Amino acid sequence: RTNLPPSPPRLPLIGNLHQLGPLLHQSLAALSRLHGPVMLLHRGHIPTLVVSSPDAACDVLRHQDLVCAGRPTFTPANILLEGDISFAPYGDYWRQLRRICSVHLLSSKRVQSYRRTREEEVAAMAAAIAAKASTTINLSEIIYSSTNDVICRVVSGKFKRAEGRSRVFTELINGNSELLSAVYLGDYFRWLGWVDELLGNVTRVRKLRKRWEELLDQVIKEHADRSSSNIDGHDEEEEKDFVDVLMSLQEKNEFVLEPANFKSLLIDVFGGGTDTSYITLEWAMVELVRNPLVMQKLQEEVRRIANRKSLVKEEDLHQMTYLLAVIKEVLRLHPPAPLMVPRETLNDCIIQGYSIPKKMRIIVNAWAIGRDPKHWDEPEEFRPERFLDGSVDFNGTDFRYMPFGSGRRICPGLQFAISWLELALANLVHQFDWELPDGMEKEEFHTREVPGLLVQREGQLHLVAKPWNDCS
Numbered sequence: 107r108t109n110l111p112p113s114p115p116r117l118p119l120i121g122n123l124h125q126l127g128p129l130l131h132q133s134l135a136a137l138s139r140l141h142g143p144v145m146l147l148h149r150g151h152i153p154t155l156v157v158s159s160p161d162a163a164c165d166v167l168r169h170q171d172l173v174c175a176g177r178p179t180f181t182p183a184n185i186l187l188e189g190d191i192s193f194a195p196y197g198d199y200w201r202q203l204r205r206i207c208s209v210h211l212l213s214s215k216r217v218q219s220y221r222r223t224r225e226e227e228v229a230a231m232a233a234a235i236a237a238k239a240s241t242t243i244n245l246s247e248i249i250y251s252s253t254n255d256v257i258c259r260v261v262s263g264k265f266k267r268a269e270g271r272s273r274v275f276t277e278l279i280n281g282n283s284e285l286l287s288a289v290y291l292g293d294y295f296r297w298l299g300w301v302d303e304l305l306g307n308v309t310r311v312r313k314l315r316k317r318w319e320e321l322l323d324q325v326i327k328e329h330a331d332r333s334s335s336n337i338d339g340h341d342e343e344e345e346k347d348f349v350d351v352l353m354s355l356q357e358k359n360e361f362v363l364e365p366a367n368f369k370s371l372l373i374d375v376f377g378g379g380t381d382t383s384y385i386t387l388e389w390a391m392v393e394l395v396r397n398p399l400v401m402q403k404l405q406e407e408v409r410r411i412a413n414r415k416s417l418v419k420e421e422d423l424h425q426m427t428y429l430l431a432v433i434k435e436v437l438r439l440h441p442p443a444p445l446m447v448p449r450e451t452l453n454d455c456i457i458q459g460y461s462i463p464k465k466m467r468i469i470v471n472a473w474a475i476g477r478d479p480k481h482w483d484e485p486e487e488f489r490p491e492r493f494l495d496g497s498v499d500f501n502g503t504d505f506r507y508m509p510f511g512s513g514r515r516i517c518p519g520l521q522f523a524i525s526w527l528e529l530a531l532a533n534l535v536h537q538f539d540w541e542l543p544d545g546m547e548k549e550e551f552h553t554r555e556v557p558g559l560l561v562q563r564e565g566q567l568h569l570v571a572k573p574w575n576d577c578s
């Protein structure tokens with residue numbers, strides 16, 4: 107009690123809520139500049155520890171990783187994602203799901219096996235852009251749809267675009283982002299949960315879950331029908347999608363998931379994988395257009411290595427060191443999950459000398475740490491060169507840089523995401539030169555953000571793509 111971290115002054119009932127703006131990561135960064143890198147806030151009745159320095163993050167995510175491996179409960183996640191991995195309480199069930207992800211769904215070998223999917227989808231994306239060359243296009247729409255198509259194919263196989271299934275997935279994923287980002291009064295004031303019911307927020311989440319269930323039931327049924335009609339094993343050569351993998355693990359009794367939890371895991375992957383990757387790709391194009399010298403340097407590298415091929419292939423990527431540095435720099439300035447996913451303490455612990463009680467919610471402000479002038483030279487500048495020596499990686503071991511989190515709950519989709527981001531970005535800058543639409547100045551090309559659990563750029567990205575003539 108006597109050794110709690112400093113707190114900004116708070117009001118009765120609402121605590122510190124009045125000091126928080128819609129862009130939570132920015133409000134928290136401003137408050138921690140006044141009250142220190144380890145700060146205790148009260149959001150309604152919820153005490154929350156906010157951590158904004160590498161040392162404090164290292165305490166939470168390394169020294170006390172086990173104690174801080176819980177996740178708080180959260181109304182929309184409880185309904186929409188019940189039994190998923192991202193919000194699962196720490197324990198045996200979470201460990202089982204985590205193993206399924208890291209060994210079976212998102213291992214290096216499995217990620218590698220989706221190479222053809224990525225290459226085909228990137229070719230389709232380039233063709234869609236080329237079809238509208240030299241006119242103003244909505245690049246956000248195109249990269250969203252390609253990212254979504256990759257995830258849909260990997261998770262559910264060769265869905266038929268003609269049936270409009272990809273559109274339904276998009277609608278449901280958008281529904282997830284909207285409802286998971288909304289404010290539920292019951293999460294901050296226990297006695298006001300009924301207001302969420304009254305306003306229909308909870309009903310909307312239940313309806314969305316029902317739509318997911320219907321769609322996934324159909325996908326699972328199609329897989330079951332296909333495997334029973336495929337007794338002679340002609341499908342051996344096909345890439346195994348996530349539903350295939352999970353079904354065969356269930357058949358072999360390697361693990362048994364309740365049908366509802368099976369679907370929650372799939373919804374998690376759709377939600378966790380699509381928006382994060384799309385938002386990063388969009389920010390990458392924004393920063394490259396705002397920084398023409400970086401764009402030029404990147405194009406020189408990609409075009410030299412791809413050597414006039416029409417498409418950059420995955421085997422070319424490992425030589426593209428500047429490309430990787432660009433992606434790292436994008437994720438430093440614009441981590442799509444700027445506050446990661448909140449943690450909760452499983453027991454009492456000490457963080458930076460302060461006594462932190464059990465069941466304390468913890469937010470690590472990765473966005474603020476990635477822009478802290480104490481740890482980064484000219485942090486607001488977009489300078490991929492800072493990553494060129496390769497000493498800072500995404501793997502959560504450097505607490506100045508944690509776009510994928512760190513510790514035992516680090517993002518298991520890291521490699522999956524990077525493989526898509528590298529291939530997609532390399533092809534965008536290889537095949538096309540990019541210009542602002544007529545009449546728009548570079549200075550008008552803003553970096554304003556939209557509030558949400560994931561933070562993306564405000565508005566859609568409109569650009570003009572000019573095909574690069576030397577590319578065959």
Ligand code: HEM
Nearest residue numbers: 192378379382383443446447510511512515516517519523
């Ligand atoms: C640029 C892309 C991505 C970023 C920046 C990102 C970021 C994150 C972050 C910050 C966390 C929380 C980590 C922590 O608590 O320490 C997380 C968790 C998670 N991510 Fe990602 N992610 C991305 C892509 C993906 C992809 C492609 C997938 C799956 C295909 C995925 C699946 C997950 C899952 C399942 C969790 C929960 C892990 C757990 O609680 O054990 N993510 N991600």
